Amino acid sequence: MSKITVIGSINMDLVTTAEKFPGKGETILGQSFSTIPGGKGANQAVAASKLGADVTFIGCVGDDPFAKTLMDHFNRHGINTNFIKKIEGEPTGVASITIAEDDNNIIVVSGANQAVSPEMVEQHEDVIAASETIILQFEIPMETIEKVIEVASKHGVTIILNPAPVRPISLEALERVDYITPNEHELAILLDDQEKKAFYESHREKFIVTQGAEGVAYYDGEEHLVPGYSVEVVDTTGAGDSFNGALAVALTKGESLEESCRFGNAVGALAVSKLGAQTGMPTLEEVKQFLNK
Ligand code: RIB
Numbered sequence: 001m002s003k004i005t006v007i008g009s010i011n012m013d014l015v016t017t018a019e020k021f022p023g024k025g026e027t028i029l030g031q032s033f034s035t036i037p038g039g040k041g042a043n044q045a046v047a048a049s050k051l052g053a054d055v056t057f058i059g060c061v062g063d064d065p066f067a068k069t070l071m072d073h074f075n076r077h078g079i080n081t082n083f084i085k086k087i088e089g090e091p092t093g094v095a096s097i098t099i100a101e102d103d104n105n106i107i108v109v110s111g112a113n114q115a116v117s118p119e120m121v122e123q124h125e126d127v128i129a130a131s132e133t134i135i136l137q138f139e140i141p142m143e144t145i146e147k148v149i150e151v152a153s154k155h156g157v158t159i160i161l162n163p164a165p166v167r168p169i170s171l172e173a174l175e176r177v178d179y180i181t182p183n184e185h186e187l188a189i190l191l192d193d194q195e196k197k198a199f200y201e202s203h204r205e206k207f208i209v210t211q212g213a214e215g216v217a218y219y220d221g222e223e224h225l226v227p228g229y230s231v232e233v234v235d236t237t238g239a240g241d242s243f244n245g246a247l248a249v250a251l252t253k254g255e256s257l258e259e260s261c262r263f264g265n266a267v268g269a270l271a272v273s274k275l276g277a278q279t280g281m282p283t284l285e286e287v288k289q290f291l292n293k
Pocket of ligand 1: 011037043095106
């Protein structure tokens with residue numbers, strides 16, 4: 001079984017559906033409200049676990065009722081929660097999500113996710129060293145992300161970095177990462193100066209660029225686009241997370257980049273067919289059935 005460790009965020013998603021997005025200063029009536037487990041790190045962990053990987057999570061929850069619900073949820077999915085710390089006096093991370101007009105908008109309040117520290121990474125160096133693959137996102141402090149990259153690369157662990165929500169990161173850290181998985185918008189922001197653009201040109205093979213329903217682009221000396229699957233979309237929240245979780249599972253199993261991207265696209269397509277980031281995430285069996293159709 002592939003050993004994957006996710007170091008990242010855990011949120012409770014507060015999901016409202018409405019016919020339209022409210023304008024500035026406007027109050028409107030919505031259609032439904034649900035609390036659904038989310039957070040980019042947690043979503044990627046659940047995606048990988050549902051696909052059969054052995055997943056460990058390093059992160060933080062607060063000392064509120066959401067924490068218990070989210071820990072129970074991880075345990076139900078067989079994710080190792082031994083390295084998730086409860087932070088006294090802090091709220092668990094939440095994301096306020098509105099789904100309307102075939103799109104969404106999201107406000108994340110990080111809460112306990114901000115307490116995922118470089119010291120925690122040092123404390124759990126053995127867990128990182130024993131992993132085959134590490135998945136990282138940008139919803140925990142940047143100094144922690146850079147520490148994970150330093151420790152994981154020291155131990156030769158494969159690192160997948162999903163730079164979302166995008167913000168600046170050092171070139172030294174990017175250099176040590178094996179795969180960087182921005183969408184096109186995130187890529188543009190990531191390459192915000194000449195030095196970074198030059199880095200991109202000389203390290204193209206590290207970048208796997210998601211392009212929504214179009215598919216995923218990668219480079220191995222030549223440009224490739226692995227096309228996406230056309231499905232009826234209910235909610236795109238977590239589509240990228242499903243892709244990243246699946247990509248990690250396939251790459252860790254030794255699949256080719258092309259095959260891993262195709263697998264990730266299938267998982268992403270199935271995930272958007274239901275409301276909620278994790279609700280539609282498929283099992284391996286469901287992905288096989290989908291690909292056989
Ligand atoms: O990528 C989707 C996720 O972003 C949501 O689950 C929300 O919690 C935010 O972190």
